[in-house]
Amino acid sequence: MNFHLSIYIKNFFVTLFWFILIFSVGLSVYAFYMKETEIAGFYFKNPVFDFVYSIPLWVYIIICFTFSSLLSAFIFVELSLYNSIQRERFNNLNLTYNRFFNYVLTNYFLNDIYKKKEFRRFFFKRIKPFLKNRIQLLSFFESYLKIQETLSIDLSYDFKLLVKYLKLTHKIESFIYNKNFDDKILAMKIISYLRLRTYNKQILKFAQSNNFALRTEAYASLIRLMETDEHLLNLIGAKYNLSLLDVNIIVNAILKNNKMNINYHALIFSENMNQTMIGLLLAKYRYKKDTTNLKLIKNYLGNSNLILNRIAWDTALTIVPEDDMIDLIIAHFKNEIDDIKILILQKSKNIASKRYIHFIQEIIHQQPLLIKIEALRIIFENDFDLLATFANSKDKEIEKAYNEVSSIYI
């Protein structure tokens, strides 16, 4: 409550300052234009009225702007000085507290001694005096996040005990309801790593926000909070299109959340392309042994969405057995764009089948330079004698590609 109150009081004074400043400037502009003014019993006789009276109104406005500019310049210089000192102080304190909390929290999480109740209580008591102001709290939470994101083990149980004992839950709450979205992002991260499910509704609200930074973190937080799919991913990307950043963050959050069981079949099947992308990436990175969805994945080969097409190929070539891979490539290769052809060749460079090499030999002449290079690399890897037959090719590009392959890869 005190934390809330201090934020409100601070905001009130900041708003009051700006209000008084703007009001004073407005009042001055008015007062200096009049011969005399009486406001709330205060009588003001304009000493420069004769001058103001003698100049046109537009010149008076320019004079007011001049004074405002000078006043603003003065305020900004003062604020710069204040910022500079404050930031220096903040940075130094932040650095000190970060080091301190990194050290003590790492120790607390990893040292077996703190599994014992009495040592734990002792630790809690020792750390409590260092969690009084905002800088300390931010450093404390940031340190926890840093440690949690670095280590693959789940530290939520230990940190929850700490938060409970130190009565910090309401502080996390104050972050999530704060008007600043950077605080909301921090709160979502902490809440999701601590698996505190009481704030799901608020985070779901953020997931529908038009602020993409807030939205992206809300997606990742929701994923960390879920243990089962619960069709969560059908919600993600339903209202707003997902960016590549969203897709990456979501996929990484799922991959790190080992508990979460994803209905990735539904994702691949989704009409929403972004959800399909997530499904395909999960198929590649998490469910690579599961070939039941291969038929579905193949449907996306040659898709007009270039990124989706690329991911589909990448996934398909990761999970498909080698024999099927050759059939797949032979069937689609000619219709694909150059970038995809390069990807296909790079992903299939270990195929030693004669049938595949024969196919490569067939298509090589019609392809642009970069594809020729990749094709010759495959031949180089598998059939050195065959590569030598390209040495005297009259095709300039094949000559170039041959020279590169023989020059670099040998």
Next chain:
Amino acid sequence: MEKLNQILNSFFLIYGSLLFLSYVFIAILSSIDLSFYVKKSKHFRFNSIKEYKILPSISIIAPAYNEEASIIENIRSLLSLEYPKLEVIVVNDGSIDNSLQKVIDYYRLIKVDYAFNQTIDTANVRGIYKSTNAAYSNLIYVDKENGGKADALNAGINIARSDLFLAIDVDCIIENDAILRMVKPFLEETKIKVIAAGGVVRVANSCEIKDGRIVNVNYPKNIWAKFQVLEYFRAFTLGRMAWSRINGLLIISGAFGLFDRKLALAVDGYDKSTVGEDFELVVQMRKHMHTVEKQKYKVAFIPDPLCWTEVPSKIRILKNQRNRWTRGSIDTVLKHKDVFLNPKYGKMGLISFPYWVLFEWLAPIIETIGFIYFSLMLIFASINFQIFFILLLFVFSFSLFFSSYAVFYETLVFNRYKGYKFLFSVLFIAIAEMIIYHPLNVYFALLGNYTFFVKKNKNGWGKMTRTAFDDKSKKTKNGKLVN
């Protein structure tokens, strides 16, 4: 005569009012964008980008001319930049010093038949080198005949095989996580294609540098560099940020910019016939998006100080640089005059390009005419002295306000220059700028116009001397490849 006076007075009043109004808008827009950027990045770990599953590949293209003194360090610094899919292409633009041999020896390079298409016409590439040391496998060293910076960059674009390319000056100091920050806008957009991204360039003069990294940021000792620090604050922190907010950014610094490679190839890369090749490329790419691809696009800007460069510390060098910038600007404006107030080109045609013409190119000319006009009026006593001085005072006070606002944001958001000494010094510089640096800049811009229109010298680079960052050696750059 009186009628003419009235017309001229009204013209200068309207022009001045529009100019000041535009500055107010710039201040407001940049504040909004900066505030959003800071908040969204505060708890974002840029390092996590390295773990992403879908990332564009990036080629750094660094043209180098006679960089013998620092080339080894510069390449090492580029190779240490953090990004998972990165290749570094250093283009030796026909250096006449021993830099080629030095790089070959140090990085154990051998000449290879690296295949590439000459999609953009460039000077002859004499050889491409790769390292036999696996640790430098992503380094490609290109040796070509001298053709200028634009030509070297074009050679790099031809050779690059990545989705994006980062054009940089080889002697710039790049922050370690610069690429991770620069690539983020390319990942963030949902419906809009990001075609390029620029970053803030800061002044490295007097900064402490160790192993190719800035370890201590110092305010320059040299007065001309001091002026430029303030100028860069206003231009990057406020100006470019504001233009980026409304997607009207027309220029990305040649020292540091990330571009879509295929798009750059589609517009034939950098224009070798101009000295403002960075400005020209962005305009070309934007035009291409409007006329050929007809797709929504964005030129993004990152307010983080990611690149540090040495600025001219001698007035002669500064004169050459500003002269060249002016000529480059005029050349591009005239080449693309069809964009001016053309709704076909969206915001570029209706807002940013006309702004550039009126308030970047023509401003020094109009200012000079105004100065002469009002001076004559003063001499002939045809002007109200009181009003004249009130207006002059307003111009000075507004200028002071704008500079202090830029400094305020710098300290609020980045605070790279620290302490009250810096603030008092920069305040003094902001005042001195109005009477020393600004008139000089106007004069240099006029010289640029004169060189372009009267001397017909459109693409001469002049001479530029740079002091090596560590002050251990001095190097001279002649001819085409500078800054």
